[in-house]
Amino acid sequence: MRRYGWLVLFLLGSVGVVLFAPLIGGQTISIDSVLAARPDDPAAVIFWDIRLPRACLAWVAGAGLAAAGMAFQAMFRNALATPFTLGVSSGASLGAAVGVRLGLGATLLGFSGVTAGAMGGALLAIAIVYGLTRLKRNCTTGAMLLAGVAVNFFFSSLILLIQYTADFYDTFRILRWLMGGLQMVGFDAPLRVLPFVSAGAILLAAVVGELNLLTVGEELAASRGVAVARIKTLLFLSVSAMVGVIVSICGPVGFVGLMCPHICRLIVGADHRRLLPATVLFGGAFLVTCDTVARTAFAPTELPVGIFTSFLGGPFFLWLLLKPPRNTALAT
Amino acid sequence: MIPDGNTVIEARGLAKRFGDVQAVAGIDFDVREGELFGFLGPNGAGKSTLLKCLMRIHTGWTGRAYLHGRDLHRCSQRELARSVAYVPQPGGDQSFPYTVREFVRMGRYAYSGPFGTAHPGDQAAIDAAMRRADVQEFADRTLDTLSGGERQKVFIAAVLAQGSDILLLDEPTAFLDYRHQAEVAEVLHSINQDSGATILSVTHDVNAAMLTGGHVLALRDGEVAWRGPTGDLACEKTLGCIFGASFRFLDDPVTGLRLVAPQGAMR
Numbered sequence: 001m002r003r004y005g006w007l008v009l010f011l012l013g014s015v016g017v018v019l020f021a022p023l024i025g026g027q028t029i030s031i032d033s034v035l036a037a038r039p040d041d042p043a044a045v046i047f048w049d050i051r052l053p054r055a056c057l058a059w060v061a062g063a064g065l066a067a068a069g070m071a072f073q074a075m076f077r078n079a080l081a082t083p084f085t086l087g088v089s090s091g092a093s094l095g096a097a098v099g100v101r102l103g104l105g106a107t108l109l110g111f112s113g114v115t116a117g118a119m120g121g122a123l124l125a126i127a128i129v130y131g132l133t134r135l136k137r138n139c140t141t142g143a144m145l146l147a148g149v150a151v152n153f154f155f156s157s158l159i160l161l162i163q164y165t166a167d168f169y170d171t172f173r174i175l176r177w178l179m180g181g182l183q184m185v186g187f188d189a190p191l192r193v194l195p196f197v198s199a200g201a202i203l204l205a206a207v208v209g210e211l212n213l214l215t216v217g218e219e220l221a222a223s224r225g226v227a228v229a230r231i232k233t234l235l236f237l238s239v240s241a242m243v244g245v246i247v248s249i250c251g252p253v254g255f256v257g258l259m260c261p262h263i264c265r266l267i268v269g270a271d272h273r274r275l276l277p278a279t280v281l282f283g284g285a286f287l288v289t290c291d292t293v294a295r296t297a298f299a300p301t302e303l304p305v306g307i308f309t310s311f312l313g314g315p316f317f318l319w320l321l322l323k324p325p326r327n328t329a330l331a332t
Numbered sequence: 333m334i335p336d337g338n339t340v341i342e343a344r345g346l347a348k349r350f351g352d353v354q355a356v357a358g359i360d361f362d363v364r365e366g367e368l369f370g371f372l373g374p375n376g377a378g379k380s381t382l383l384k385c386l387m388r389i390h391t392g393w394t395g396r397a398y399l400h401g402r403d404l405h406r407c408s409q410r411e412l413a414r415s416v417a418y419v420p421q422p423g424g425d426q427s428f429p430y431t432v433r434e435f436v437r438m439g440r441y442a443y444s445g446p447f448g449t450a451h452p453g454d455q456a457a458i459d460a461a462m463r464r465a466d467v468q469e470f471a472d473r474t475l476d477t478l479s480g481g482e483r484q485k486v487f488i489a490a491v492l493a494q495g496s497d498i499l500l501l502d503e504p505t506a507f508l509d510y511r512h513q514a515e516v517a518e519v520l521h522s523i524n525q526d527s528g529a530t531i532l533s534v535t536h537d538v539n540a541a542m543l544t545g546g547h548v549l550a551l552r553d554g555e556v557a558w559r560g561p562t563g564d565l566a567c568e569k570t571l572g573c574i575f576g577a578s579f580r581f582l583d584d585p586v587t588g589l590r591l592v593a594p595q596g597a598m599r
Binding site: 205206207208209210212213215216217218219220222223224225226227228229265269270271273 | 384387388389391408409410411412413414416417418420428429430431434435438439441442444446447448474494500
């Protein structure tokens with residue numbers, strides 16, 4: 001029991017945040033009114049139809065983005081490698097913007113066309129960054145991050161181009177979506193993301209041993225029996241696809257994948273057998289918390305959550321970059 | 333070609349090219365079971381590359397290699413890791429935030445089940461390996477807090493946990509102080525003597541090669557420069573041909589070995 005005490009704490013904390021967060025907001029809801037109220041009570045409607053689905057979407061998206069960040073950090077052996085810094089999010093954004101511009105999402109509630117575009121864009125971005133790091137042997141951390149920055153710039157310019165050519169309505173939709181938001185009603189959106197995040201999490205759970213060995217280096221991983229090239233391809237494709245789906249629905253919510261794995265590593269250590277469940281549970285709770293703050297801090301105005309996570313993430317990134325390197329593998 | 337029962341590794345025309353550079357140019361050698369086999373040569377001769385080809389860290393090499401008579405290309409990476417283990421060169425990027433125990437446990441990867449589940453023999457193998465390499469006292473420290481010598485012992489513990497009967501060592505004692513050099517050499521010697529492990533090690537140090545004993549394959553510019561027992565190494569012509577340098581020879585009264593000291597570049 002003591003061995004898994006941390007897991008119980010993470011689990012209770014994570015579930016608690018999801019259930020507690022919907023009570024907070026422009027109108028504070030008491031637990032009694034949710035439990036006792038008739039179904040048509042306004043407080044119950046706000047809780048069940050608006051705030052709880054939103055908290056669930058935030059949890060699933062946060063868990064997925066944090067797990068994706070953890071996987072990229074293991075593969076690139078670098079704590080600064082995340083879907084956001086490597087340009088995967090901007091690739092997904094570009095794909096989704098193309099989807100919106102072409103009106104692909106109109107028929108199926110924004111799923112098929114926009115989501116497929118986002119997945120394609122995410123894969124394109126990671127292919128470019130990974131290709132660049134492979135092209136240059138002994139590619140340094142700096143070069144990899146700069147490749148990510150370059151991809152980010154390039155895709156951002158293309159997004160601007162799409163916005164410029166779009167009509168007023170599409171421009172506004174793309175812009176609001178780029179800020180990363182979780183505004184929606186009902187359980188449709190969380191249920192759409194859930195299968196992808198679950199599949200991604202199960203896949204990552206299946207390769208925890210490989211993730212550990214990739215963190216200590218590809219040569220050592222190969223010498224211990226990891227089929228490195230195959231595992232990396234599998235991880236790149238599946239993690240990028242998962243990020244693509246999340247981004248297509250929530251927008252490019254930044255820095256969750258940077259902060260959560262790092263904080264969890266400080267708490268439970270670097271072993272992915274513990275780090276993966278911790279990161280998933282923490283990432284979910286983290287984004288729910290951020291979203292709750294974002295929609296209450298300037299009430300009645302609700303900020304898109306992406307603005308808030310980037311507000312936290314920027315300084316965190318700088319701290320990671322500047323802190324004295326205690327170790328070489330996962331510091332900077 | 334089927335090697336005889338005693339040969340554990342047989343390489344024929346093994347070659348590896350990086351772009352325009354021919355790092356290893358078609359080399360043949362046989363390693364017998366329980367043998368100490370050294371790859372000697374100057375920097376950039378292709379020794380480490382050869383080792384990494386055998387471990388399939390480098391792919392895309394040409395030629396044939398057989399492991400226990402089996403074509404290396406037909407083994408999965410896991411199967412290979414159960415027979416062959418590799419210790420990288422000390423130094424470099426080897427500080428991980430894993431504890432020593434976690435890192436040694438990773439040596440058992442080739443036996444792990446789905447979802448990283450442990451093999452029944454794991455715990456015993458990990459404990460035995462840590463005891464043998466003498467790293468229990470820092471079992472719960474993270475690797476980035478260890479000294480270079482301590483870390484090298486942890487790497488050897490991880491390789492022992494891997495349970496392979498063939499060890500590939502890349503300059504196992506380079507950059508270590510004298511005490512740690514002696515400790516590491518002692519552990520390796522006992523693995524070879526007591527467990528009958530076959531050890532292939534890379535070195536550029538002639539004295540280390542001679543003190544280790546066994547057979548030597550000397551490389552220069554990716555080609556075989558010399559091969560033979562280590563006892564025959566102490567010859568000015570041989571060493572000049574391998575290293576392009578001249579040496580003085582000193583007789584060690586304790587071991588009776590003829591040791592060498594470099595004398596500056598050959599004109």
